Amino acid sequence: MSASDPRATRDTALAEIETAASDDALEQVRLTYLGRKGIVPLALRSVASLAPDERRAAGQAWNEVRRELEESVEARRVALSDGGTAATATFDPTLPGRRPRLGYPHVLKRTLEDLVSIFRDLGFSVADGPEVETPQYNFTALNIPEDHPTRDDHDSFFLDPGLLLRTQMSPVQIRVMERMRPPVRVVSPGRVYRRDAFDASHSPFFFQMEGLYVDRDVTLGDLKGTLRIFVDRFFGESLRMRFRGSYFPFTEPSLELDISCTVCGGSGCAVCKHSGWVEILGCGMVHPNVLRGVGYDPDEVSGWAFGMGPDRIAMLRHRIPDIRHLYENDVRFLRQFARTR
Amino acid sequence: MRIPLSWLEELAPLGDPTELAERLTAAGLECAVEPAPRIPAGVVTGRIVACERHPNADKLSVCTVDVGDGTPRTIVCGAPNATSGPVAAAALPGANLGDFVIAERKLRGVMSQGMLCSETELGLSEDHSGIILLPEDTPVGMPLAEALGLEATLVTEPTSNRGDLMSVLGVAREVAAVRGRRFTPPAPDVPADPGAGPWNIEIEDGTDCPRYGGRVIEGLRWAPSPPWMARRLQAAGIRSISNLVDVTNYVLLEHGHPLHAFDLDRLHGTRIGVRRARPGEKLTTLDDKERETTPDVLLITDESGPVAAGGVMGGASTRVSESTTRLFLEGASFAGPRVRAGSRALHLTTDASLRFERGVDAAGVPAALDRAVELLLATNPGARLVHSVDLHPIPRRPAPVALRRSTLRRILGVDPDPAEVRDILDRLGFERTADSEDRFEVVPPSFRRDVTAEEDLVEEVGRIWGYDRIPDRTCAVAGVSRLVEPRVVAESRARHLAISLGLVEVVTPGLVDSRRELEIGGGGTFFGPAISLRNPMSQDRDALRGSLLPSLLSVLETNVHRGSRDLALFEVGRVYRHTGQAVEETLRASILLAGHGAPGADALGGKSFDFFDMKGFVEVYVEEFWGLPATFAERAEGPFESVAAEGGPVLEVRVPGDPDRVIGHFGAIGSALRKRCDLPEDLPVFVAELDLAAGAPRDEVREFRELPRYPAANRDLALVVAKTVRQSDVGATIVAAGGELLEECRLFDVWEGAPLADTERSLAFTIAFRAPDRSLVSEEVERHMQEIVARVGREHDARIR
Numbered sequence A: 001m002s003a004s005d006p007r008a009t010r011d012t013a014l015a016e017i018e019t020a021a022s023d024d025a026l027e028q029v030r031l032t033y034l035g036r037k038g039i040v041p042l043a044l045r046s047v048a049s050l051a052p053d054e055r056r057a058a059g060q061a062w063n064e065v066r067r068e069l070e071e072s073v074e075a076r077r078v079a080l081s082d083g084g085t086a087a088t089a090t091f092d093p094t095l096p097g098r099r100p101r102l103g104y105p106h107v108l109k110r111t112l113e114d115l116v117s118i119f120r121d122l123g124f125s126v127a128d129g130p131e132v133e134t135p136q137y138n139f140t141a142l143n144i145p146e147d148h149p150t151r152d153d154h155d156s157f158f159l160d161p162g163l164l165l166r167t168q169m170s171p172v173q174i175r176v177m178e179r180m181r182p183p184v185r186v187v188s189p190g191r192v193y194r195r196d197a198f199d200a201s202h203s204p205f206f207f208q209m210e211g212l213y214v215d216r217d218v219t220l221g222d223l224k225g226t227l228r229i230f231v232d233r234f235f236g237e238s239l240r241m242r243f244r245g246s247y248f249p250f251t252e253p254s255l256e257l258d259i260s261c262t263v264c265g266g267s268g269c270a271v272c273k274h275s276g277w278v279e280i281l282g283c284g285m286v287h288p289n290v291l292r293g294v295g296y297d298p299d300e301v302s303g304w305a306f307g308m309g310p311d312r313i314a315m316l317r318h319r320i321p322d323i324r325h326l327y328e329n330d331v332r333f334l335r336q337f338a339r340t341r
Numbered sequence B: 001m002r003i004p005l006s007w008l009e010e011l012a013p014l015g016d017p018t019e020l021a022e023r024l025t026a027a028g029l030e031c032a033v034e035p036a037p038r039i040p041a042g043v044v045t046g047r048i049v050a051c052e053r054h055p056n057a058d059k060l061s062v063c064t065v066d067v068g069d070g071t072p073r074t075i076v077c078g079a080p081n082a083t084s085g086p087v088a089a090a091a092l093p094g095a096n097l098g099d100f101v102i103a104e105r106k107l108r109g110v111m112s113q114g115m116l117c118s119e120t121e122l123g124l125s126e127d128h129s130g131i132i133l134l135p136e137d138t139p140v141g142m143p144l145a146e147a148l149g150l151e152a153t154l155v156t157e158p159t160s161n162r163g164d165l166m167s168v169l170g171v172a173r174e175v176a177a178v179r180g181r182r183f184t185p186p187a188p189d190v191p192a193d194p195g196a197g198p199w200n201i202e203i204e205d206g207t208d209c210p211r212y213g214g215r216v217i218e219g220l221r222w223a224p225s226p227p228w229m230a231r232r233l234q235a236a237g238i239r240s241i242s243n244l245v246d247v248t249n250y251v252l253l254e255h256g257h258p259l260h261a262f263d264l265d266r267l268h269g270t271r272i273g274v275r276r277a278r279p280g281e282k283l284t285t286l287d288d289k290e291r292e293t294t295p296d297v298l299l300i301t302d303e304s305g306p307v308a309a310g311g312v313m314g315g316a317s318t319r320v321s322e323s324t325t326r327l328f329l330e331g332a333s334f335a336g337p338r339v340r341a342g343s344r345a346l347h348l349t350t351d352a353s354l355r356f357e358r359g360v361d362a363a364g365v366p367a368a369l370d371r372a373v374e375l376l377l378a379t380n381p382g383a384r385l386v387h388s389v390d391l392h393p394i395p396r397r398p399a400p401v402a403l404r405r406s407t408l409r410r411i412l413g414v415d416p417d418p419a420e421v422r423d424i425l426d427r428l429g430f431e432r433t434a435d436s437e438d439r440f441e442v443v444p445p446s447f448r449r450d451v452t453a454e455e456d457l458v459e460e461v462g463r464i465w466g467y468d469r470i471p472d473r474t475c476a477v478a479g480v481s482r483l484v485e486p487r488v489v490a491e492s493r494a495r496h497l498a499i500s501l502g503l504v505e506v507v508t509p510g511l512v513d514s515r516r517e518l519e520i521g522g523g524g525t526f527f528g529p530a531i532s533l534r535n536p537m538s539q540d541r542d543a544l545r546g547s548l549l550p551s552l553l554s555v556l557e558t559n560v561h562r563g564s565r566d567l568a569l570f571e572v573g574r575v576y577r578h579t580g581q582a583v584e585e586t587l588r589a590s591i592l593l594a595g596h597g598a599p600g601a602d603a604l605g606g607k608s609f610d611f612f613d614m615k616g617f618v619e620v621y622v623e624e625f626w627g628l629p630a631t632f633a634e635r636a637e638g639p640f641e642s643v644a645a646e647g648g649p650v651l652e653v654r655v656p657g658d659p660d661r662v663i664g665h666f667g668a669i670g671s672a673l674r675k676r677c678d679l680p681e682d683l684p685v686f687v688a689e690l691d692l693a694a695g696a697p698r699d700e701v702r703e704f705r706e707l708p709r710y711p712a713a714n715r716d717l718a719l720v721v722a723k724t725v726r727q728s729d730v731g732a733t734i735v736a737a738g739g740e741l742l743e744e745c746r747l748f749d750v751w752e753g754a755p756l757a758d759t760e761r762s763l764a765f766t767i768a769f770r771a772p773d774r775s776l777v778s779e780e781v782e783r784h785m786q787e788i789v790a791r792v793g794r795e796h797d798a799r800i801r
Helices: A006-019 A023-034 A039-049 A052-081 A109-119 A170-179 A220-235 A290-292 A310-318 A324-328 A331-336 B005-011 B017-026 B143-150 B168-178 B225-235 B242-253 B336-346 B351-358 B362-379 B405-412 B416-426 B455-465 B484-502 B514-521 B549-561 B611-626 B641-647 B669-675 B727-737 B776-794
Strands: A163-165 A184-193 A205-215 A241-248 A249-258 A277-286 A302-308 B002-004 B030-034 B044-055 B063-066 B071-077 B088-093 B105-107 B108-110 B151-157 B200-203 B212-218 B258-262 B271-276 B281-284 B290-292 B300-301 B305-311 B327-332 B384-389 B401-404 B431-435 B439-443 B567-579 B582-594 B629-633 B651-654 B663-670 B685-691 B713-722 B740-753 B759-769
Touching: A006 A023, A006 A039, A006 A184, A023 A039, A023 A052, A039 A052, A109 A184, A109 A220, A163 B281, A170 A184, A170 A205, A170 A290, A170 A302, A205 A310, A220 A241, A220 A249, A220 A277, A220 A302, A220 B405, A241 A277, A241 B017, A241 B455, A249 A302, A249 B455, A277 A290, A277 A310, A302 A310, A302 B200, A302 B629, A310 A324, A324 B225, A331 B384, B002 B005, B002 B225, B005 B151, B005 B168, B005 B290, B017 B151, B017 B168, B044 B143, B063 B088, B071 B108, B143 B225, B168 B242, B168 B416, B168 B611, B200 B212, B200 B384, B200 B713, B212 B271, B212 B362, B242 B258, B242 B362, B271 B327, B281 B305, B300 B336, B327 B362, B336 B351, B362 B384, B401 B405, B401 B455, B405 B416, B405 B455, B416 B431, B416 B439, B416 B455, B484 B567, B484 B582, B484 B611, B549 B567, B549 B582, B549 B685, B582 B611, B611 B651, B611 B663, B611 B685, B713 B727, B713 B776, B727 B740, B727 B759, B727 B776, B759 B776
Parallel strands: B200 B271
Antiparallel strands: A184 A205, A205 A302, A241 A249, A249 A277, A277 A302, B002 B151, B030 B151, B044 B063, B044 B088, B063 B071, B105 B108, B212 B327, B212 B384, B258 B327, B271 B300, B281 B290, B300 B305, B401 B439, B431 B439, B567 B582, B582 B685, B629 B651, B651 B663, B663 B685, B713 B759, B740 B759
């Protein structure tokens, strides 16, 4: 191949570089023009044999060509590695992204976290206790009479020797009060067990969260005010609340708290059994016998307690119709409530 | 309990019923007004004047029904209780029963001009045992709703401590209290006490039966109840049977006292005993079932033996019937726990037993009996009260209870006007015995055995005064809690660590199938055994778990069978183990990886989980949780075998510093388990379980360390070693030989194949050297590299590739 004309050589070479379809093809083009025995180096070497007045111009011209071709080859190499130029593109940006796996909590645990965090903001800490309890902690210390039905085999799970699975989170309250002096301000979330048949709204195992506040001058007014904050923050501020009298052995007075139905807003639907209200927790002023039992003087300190069912609350919040979904762990169910925080 | 509003209104003015229900509910008696059931137009009363067997069907009868319009209808009926004489509920053509419209049609060849209805067909109850039959004197052609006296009712659900609210009188007292009125129950109008005559009551143990009373009445005649009583019972949900039976039910509702009527002609002698059953004694109860007794059962006896199970159900032998003319009417107070035990032992729960369990006021026994006598005499012309007995071995005088005004203020956070407090106590039937502006002393009424202490009076005042009147107050910030629970902290960290690794949380029941647990765990120390429950509800949940893995494998099974194969799951939860007489509860984490690592990425060459994915999870988890790198050891045998088998090796996890303590295991699940869970052969499944109680989690507060100022010198080293040489051993040699300046040694490539021999592989490491105070010169680095090459050559027969 004649190399007499730098301009022609450059045009031909640039065209070949631009149409090189692969790294190998490009390398072939590079060797042809820029290799040790390529056209451009040979031409440069032959410059020496030219007339002295031509040498300088020819040398400059070929050096310019070499520089230009080297740049083009490099540019083409980058273009090829990026997937080719528009003319030869195979890049499809609509292919699906490689999605990293997302980790997230179970809807029930997240409900618990949300409940706990509200009370943490109000100065409560989280208390812990055993699931396998003694009748003393699960019943006696809670002012539950010796002949109360919940003590028999029919309602509670027993294991030897003389132990049982806690039926409520209240034994944790007793254990906390035994460990510290007032002020006591704790919530205790955890698993509880009762001999209820497994159906859409009952399970022999479920979660509970209880709260306890004992100090001087703690009144029913504090309980109402605190639960108002809780309902506003957890369910939203538009809901109506209704306290009504009730009965629990470990509180006196005992109350239950209803909120206006989160589904129908109070006009009546299947969720609230057409009453417009849904019950969300039981509460009351800690019974003096309970305080005496842990060595507190009920004439000195008073306190309130509440207990709620996170299973039920999660079901209400997310409109989950069947409690069994919570313990089945079908990933298609879990994914519906994916939220990392 | 269901109370017809008209009944209640007779005793206490109600005002607006819906608003009343709200007030009662707020005061602690949960209740709602239920409107009268609606009966479709075209359903009327009709007398069955004739009832004959259907010519073509054994179970059908052909009735001639008079609906008062002069044209008797022929109606085919399938109910077993269809008979000529009584008045029935007849739905005539055109009546719309919701599911269908009545029309004339042929039934087995006979034209039927309507339908005789059961309660179910009219939506009144679940009772479909037969058609509705009304007393014979019921007018015909009357709309059924009118004939049944259907009306709105108050449906109440009293709490378990308020046995007194299981009666119309009790609810009426509560109504009066919330309406600001006093309540005085009407006094029955009865003849003077005729005395006990020959009657003698013997109570074995007064704690089982604090009071037993009786009335003997003669000159009775079995007849339908008067319509007003029948309707009232019907509206309250009780079927009217006859005057003699209905009276006991009526008083049961009105006073809350279960009474029992014995046919006096079937009772032997005049000595009534109340005692525990003796071994082997049997009793045939009113439902005609012969029942075995136990010493838990309280029996009522006559001179021949047991005639009733006290507080539960009467006996069949002394049953009141159409021939009854004389009654022994029993009114007693049986102890709640005794009745509950008896009811359990007999496997029999009745309206009476439920009331006794909540507590029936012994002091109210005479009034209930008197009321029954009053009603019987009023509805049976010629009847007479002959004898009256009452044995009350343990009378109870309630003790006075004091309420301080300061306590009200301290507990409720309000200070009600003393006059208002007194009024509330009066309205509820408390007898005031001493009084001042700051202290109220009262004796609770006998029917309020739930009130024994000051706090009970606080509740009484609070609920009637109105909880909604107590102003909200937000607790003072001064009392911030200082409690920190290590296990709560550990659980939260463990969960959020797993979540940050991209794992999805599951929550499984703590109750498991002990057989399955044993199969999977093999009974070893780490994986079991489960703790058995003494009274499980079912065999598949008969124990507390000893390991999280069986539950996690159940979740895998459920999901795979429903088509979800790509899983990366974890659970943080407790496992349970006996330690002597106690049970230890420890926190563990379990991880399960199955199928593809990145679901949906198959198109881009996604890859299935393998052994080293799981190992990586465990390594990071251990390092992040405890702040220490894990070490691993292979298990040759042990409880994990059934999980692993040929799926790959099983590794024990240990933390440095306590080399004897195994804190976890991981591996692939084996073929036996795969078969039992019916998992596809090609699905990779790896599980891990870590004991989070094995040590304290790493401290959260970390100290700053200076960032390196001088560059590292990096060298790559590819070594050829025999395949039997472990990477970890080579790496350890490199670190040991590299000197103080070696910062990091990391494996970056493993390669096998030509030109290496079949027995060889290449391990490529990248090694970083760094000095804290200078840039390293290459001579220094080369010297260390030479030492490394020499040592791995000596110790592992390694050569540079």
